[in-house]
């Protein structure tokens with residue numbers, strides 16, 4: 230799929246297949262393509278009908294080509310019978326509009342301090358801009374994606390996380406019924422992470438927190454966090470210190486030792502909560518790598534960090550179907 234562009238490229242774009250011989254049927258390249266498809270087969274069987282929640286992070290979202298690749302991947306997951314749900318952030322996009330409006334973003338433990346004006350900006354950016362862009366990119370592949378916010382149909386009941394943080398919300402509860410209805414119709418929900426309290430006050434909620442909570446409420450097979458680092462790093466300054474697999478107790482020890490910072494704190498908390506409440510695995514993946522979702526889901530190659538409830542709970546190998 231990522232091979233060099235040759236005269237067989239016409240096949241990939243739906244054009245006329247190449248004549249037998251040449252670089253087509255019987256060539257080494259064709260054999261490699263067949264091998265890739267066969268490698269995917271057990272995963273396609275295993276994940277048929279499985280709900281997978283994909284959290285698409287703002288920092289991995291700034292490159293339009295990567296955005297298209299994520300949308301392609303989501304359409305492909307749906308095409309092979311999986312039930313993807315996309316939950317998106319948009320931190321950099323919110324900060325950008327705030328800067329244009331002359332407001333200075335402030336973060337505490339990876340969470341944005343949010344006054345009344347900031348929550349309004351966050352809602353405009355997430356629901357009005359970022360959500361629309363993802364929905365459009367998926368719908369290039371057909372009438373598949375439906376955008377919604379946590380305020381829609383009571384999806385996310387929110388409450389204040391801490392008085393000092395303003396309208397930064399915590400998820401009080403998730404009512405997944407709107408998502409279940411969309412998934413039953415084989416539609417792809419794309420969720421903006423604004424929730425509301427019982428009075429209708431909107432809150433900006435960290436997208437990782439929402440992705441984990443939605444994965445739990447849906448009993449998802451996996452929750453996949455696309456971010457801007459290779460995965461969980463033993464040393465945040467050393468990209469080669471990737472931890473490819475870790476269980477909940479080991480990860481909890483890293484948290485307790487204070488080895489995580491910034492946006493990794495809510496991300497890991499969401500992953501830990503999810504795997505401790507029925508989600509089979511959580512994955513931290515490098516969203517800067519095109520088609521990293523396909524690499525994780527459909528190949529034997531382990532990518533990123535896989536988090537499971539415990540040694541007894543998970544499958545033997547990172548890539549085993």
Ligand SMILES: Nc1ncnc2c1ncn2[C@@H]1O[C@H](COP(=O)(O)OP(=O)(O)OP(=O)(O)O)[C@@H](O)[C@H]1O
Pocket residue numbers: 285286287288289317318319320321339436437455456457458460461462463464465488489490491492493494496
């Ligand atoms: N041990 C660690 N391993 C990996 N990344 C870490 C670690 N500790 C802190 N980080 C930071 O966490 C960041 C990822 O979280 P961040 O919230 O910035 O992005 P995101 O969640 O992908 O996007 P968004 O918040 O916009 O949805 C990394 O860029 C990295 O700087």
Ligand SMILES: [Mg+2]
Pocket residue numbers: 286318320437492493496
């Ligand atoms: Mg984040």
